[in-house]
Amino acid sequence: MASDRLATSTGTRPKDALAAYLSDLAVQLPGPRRRRDAILTELRDGLEQAMQDRIATGLPRDRAAAAAISQFGSPHAVADAFGGELTTAYARRTIVWFIVTGPLVGIWWLLLLHLSPWRTGLIALVAAIPVIPLIIAAIATAGGTLATTGRLMRWLPETGPRRALAATIAIAMLCMIIDLTMITMITVIMVSSAPTRPLMIIASAASLIRIVCSITIVQHAIRMRV
Amino acid sequence: MRPELLKGHLDALLLAVLEPGPQHGYAVIESLRSGSDGALDLPTGTVYPALHRLERAGLIASDWQTVGGRRRRAYHLTQAGHIALTEQRALWDQFSTAVTALLKRRTWPATA
Numbered sequence: 001m002a003s004d005r006l007a008t009s010t011g012t013r014p015k016d017a018l019a020a021y022l023s024d025l026a027v028q029l030p031g032p033r034r035r036r037d038a039i040l041t042e043l044r045d046g047l048e049q050a051m052q053d054r055i056a057t058g059l060p061r062d063r064a065a066a067a068a069i070s071q072f073g074s075p076h077a078v079a080d081a082f083g084g085e086l087t088t089a090y091a092r093r094t095i096v097w098f099i100v101t102g103p104l105v106g107i108w109w110l111l112l113l114h115l116s117p118w119r120t121g122l123i124a125l126v127a128a129i130p131v132i133p134l135i136i137a138a139i140a141t142a143g144g145t146l147a148t149t150g151r152l153m154r155w156l157p158e159t160g161p162r163r164a165l166a167a168t169i170a171i172a173m174l175c176m177i178i179d180l181t182m183i184t185m186i187t188v189i190m191v192s193s194a195p196t197r198p199l200m201i202i203a204s205a206a207s208l209i210r211i212v213c214s215i216t217i218v219q220h221a222i223r224m225r226v
Numbered sequence: 227m228r229p230e231l232l233k234g235h236l237d238a239l240l241l242a243v244l245e246p247g248p249q250h251g252y253a254v255i256e257s258l259r260s261g262s263d264g265a266l267d268l269p270t271g272t273v274y275p276a277l278h279r280l281e282r283a284g285l286i287a288s289d290w291q292t293v294g295g296r297r298r299r300a301y302h303l304t305q306a307g308h309i310a311l312t313e314q315r316a317l318w319d320q321f322s323t324a325v326t327a328l329l330k331r332r333t334w335p336a337t338a
Contacts, residue, residue: 043251071270
């Protein structure tokens, strides 16, 4: 953990105070671990610089450390301040995961159903896969959220952390409905079709894995919203 | 000065502080303080997350360096950041001229 690494890098008492402060902060920061570690590393540098500046003005090391910590604010207040950024980072990372894994799951269903959208046309595709509108809704939500929490927010209205998290939950729920519908549909239609069984197993397994991941994501996102 | 008074202007201030060259987060806080003669003494919890948000928007970018054995994240303006700062300056000039004109003590013309 970042806090462990930070604690072991200290030697003198003022540095212990900084490490204790950062350890306390590490426990309270939400969101992706890599982002939290980067924030803690950045704040440690800032704290040490603030301490060095005070030492340069003649303060003893322990009082300089205390003054630097006081300037940075309580770990709770700093964690609260970073909450929005970390929540947005979590939402963006999770949405990217859904975008990347979408085709990896979908390709098995296309192979199983012998569908070639470029040959059969869109209407035949929608008739064969009734979840197409849900897939479009999930893609639109994902694209919109990524755009309005990233570089395009310079021109588009910015999506706040709570709405980004709500969009993540919505995408996860849509994926669960899509996967459950496809599994149910294929079980009813193709359960006796022996030649397609291996593909059916792969497609269903891919969907089941994504359902489990989606449930975990929804639980995590709901905890972050509280 | 209360931090909430800066609402809507913090992005421009951070971009302006980074215009001369790259700075790390704590140096940005110090630059805001010294550049405003102590009027803008912003808390860490305001400045660091705002820098991260600007980086997400592509207006600034950051590099990790090692300085005195410590890992340090230095921020610099991107091309989009330079453009945004120019726009923000123009907006501020317009805004401040209008507000200053209205806040001046003077006799208002009476309406019928």
